[in-house]
Amino acid sequence: MKKIGLKDVAQHVGVSVALVSYVLNGQAEEKQVGKEIAEKIRKAAVELNYVPNQAAKSLKTQRTQTIGLVVADINYRFSSGITRAIESEAKRKGFTVIFGSSNESSAKFDEIVNVLANRQVDGLILVPVQGSEQTIHKLQQSEVPFVLIDRNFQHILTSSISLDNYKAAYDSTSYLIKMGHKRIGFINYETTMFNLTERNRGYKDALKAHGIKPEEQWLQRVGSNQKSDTAKGIDRLLSGENKCEAIFFATDRLAIFGLQHLNELQLNVPKDISVFSFDAAEAFDLFYCPVTHASQPLEKMGKMAVNSLIDIINKNKVINQIYLETEFVIGKSCRE
Amino acid sequence: MKKIGLKDVAQHVGVSVALVSYVLNGQAEEKQVGKEIAEKIRKAAVELNYVPNQAAKSLKTQRTQTIGLVVADINYRFSSGITRAIESEAKRKGFTVIFGSSNESSAKFDEIVNVLANRQVDGLILVPVQGSEQTIHKLQQSEVPFVLIDRNFQHILTSSISLDNYKAAYDSTSYLIKMGHKRIGFINYETTMFNLTERNRGYKDALKAHGIKPEEQWLQRVGSNQKSDTAKGIDRLLSGENKCEAIFFATDRLAIFGLQHLNELQLNVPKDISVFSFDAAEAFDLFYCPVTHASQPLEKMGKMAVNSLIDIINKNKVINQIYLETEFVIGKSCRE
DNA sequence: GTGAAAGCGCTAACAA
């Protein structure tokens, strides 16, 4: 069964390829193609099972109908979730996604962005990493459309979709306070990334707003040695006379390390200690106690990122910064 | 900065496009291009930052350098793992991967395969689902290269990469027996898929080989209501006088449901019951006890699938059925 | 309303 081309359809109907092209690209009206002819063409196309050759189309239009996606680490649940969401929305809009993972390295990030741009993607969706400002700047100079997702930079004006991290952390902390806790520890990464520092700010402000003085040692920072740093952080939170009675983890990965350590310490959640996580990991499924957490609207983020990007690709030049809210999933990990 | 094409490089060096094409496609020797010229061309290409236009290339060569991947359900850890492995190997070989998920539905599977084939992928890597024999047959008639992965059909001869499921189950069961267990329950899906039925066979044969008569009620089958069926299955295994002292889960998903239920029953692993899982899920991380399990060589499978497929694409017509072995990861979930 | 035809950037057969 030979491959059907535009020409074959044209021949079949007895018209020129131009007409077929117009009709099949939804320009029938615009080009004032005869109604009947148009109908015939559409019918013939399905009958013959015509499938446009994307390569030829791309060659002519200079658009590849692909978008490049760079995530920070494919092992994050955020990454796989957002990838899925982006992929499905992209497909709906007739785009294919090709992607790469920077593993939180700015050098790798720069490399991948270049590779994808060279692959002549029509646009990029990026989760920038710490230290990637240069790459973003370069991108702004070039003509490649892109949007940032999950993270953005305070001092670079680009289209982006992210969370209102301040509010999410503020509300989460307030929830713990409402549950009767006063000494609330917060475990976050040691970082300058805006999205994470905003969580610190939200946490502290919530304490203050409720008349609690945030002790410096309540905020523990985790470096590159994630597992052991988290464990150490917890140990510190649980020592001394000002012992915390609740722990708020700034990410789901930190929560995993933390819960593992609590298991090791044989501490029961929520009996011995309350736990709140920013975002959930699949691994929570097997923890004996459902973990109360803030939940990121991945579907929505992915969808908005794709549509935002397509807008830019189509030259609707607006810088669009969107901040979404998290939802709360109440489990049983916070004692009342 | 305008886009550099073959022509630009040719002009820059002062030769024809043909030479540039030859050299940049590694045919310098073959076409006996002058050494010096070749060198000049290569140098100019990097200098000018030449990037070939994939669309034009595809249009001419009728190859898209993409492979289509269809997994059974993107939520399986197997799926994400194998996708990653395939993606990275494909990239190494200059291929892009586009993929879809059948959600274990043969109708969806058929649809996706068609969509991908129409996207003119050069070949397909498929995790077939129950009832997809027709689609596979159609594929065999067509000229589209493909390999099956993880699962295959006994009565259809195609290239495939899968596990030696019989041996893996046999060895796993033998391990439990060696740990001193006699009454070993097995929880598997209710299915006719070869890869899973082979696990039943391996389980039973191992018991027999060690002089244990496999009781019919030791093998519990889980239907579409996975969570509750698993729970019921476990309840049955743990009731009566012939109560099982160990449970072997045929997949990691079943193990998750099972461990959740054991949590609900407040049974301690391994004190009250030993547990062995076929493959591990990320969620195991937060179970209080490291789960002993058989581990699938995802990296290897993905890599082999890609290379096997590329072989077929390049017309090295051999049917290649590869069966890999699992490895064992010893945790603490089996009492000695 | 419709058709003819010029390329998009590349490969490869053929000519020189």
Next chain:
DNA sequence: TTGTTAGCGCTTTCAC
């Protein structure tokens, strides 16, 4: 050894 050139299948301008 190197250059010329005919398309690959499609979009789109321009002519009718």
